[in-house]
Amino acid sequence: MEPPCLSRRRALLLPAAAAGAGGLAACAPEDEGFGTAAPVRAEDGGISLEDVPENASTLVNFGGQQPFVLLVRGEGEDLTGYSGYCTHNGCALRQEETELDCPCHGSRFDAATGEVLVGPATTHLPEVPVVIADGMVRREG
Numbered sequence: 001m002e003p004p005c006l007s008r009r010r011a012l013l014l015p016a017a018a019a020g021a022g023g024l025a026a027c028a029p030e031d032e033g034f035g036t037a038a039p040v041r042a043e044d045g046g047i048s049l050e051d052v053p054e055n056a057s058t059l060v061n062f063g064g065q066q067p068f069v070l071l072v073r074g075e076g077e078d079l080t081g082y083s084g085y086c087t088h089n090g091c092a093l094r095q096e097e098t099e100l101d102c103p104c105h106g107s108r109f110d111a112a113t114g115e116v117l118v119g120p121a122t123t124h125l126p127e128v129p130v131v132i133a134d135g136m137v138r139r140e141g
């Protein structure tokens with residue numbers, strides 16, 4: 001039986017690592033390890049905008065305390081940051097295709113919007129202010 005394919009919206013918002021694999025990869029079977037993306041490490045507290053794919057979500061390690069931020073990029077400089085930590089009890093989230101999953105108690109969040117998909121978390125991921133300056137994305141504050 002064929003694995004289910006992702007919707008166009010979901011396919012466009014794949015994790016950065018998966019988005020680079022091409023559009024057809026959205027229909028790849030999960031048992032090939034498709035879609036799991038390790039956080040991208042920022043250098044000197046920033047990441048080049050060129051390293052943040054358009055129409056995708058990218059989990060970034062900015063370093064420091066609470067280092068993980070989910071960057072959701074649309075076209076151009078359309079960029080939103082969300083906390084990479086579960087709103088239930090603060091565990092660091094893992095990106096799995098179009099979701100962020102919490103390894104502690106199983107909450108899941110939409111990697112495009114930060115919305116809760118499955119509890120026990122009841123609160124969406126808060127936005128984290130990010131700025132683009134000189135082609136670099138940095139967490140503000």
Ligand code: FES
Pocket residue numbers: 086087088089090091102103104105106107119120121
């Ligand atoms: S800390 Fe994430 S579900 Fe409990």
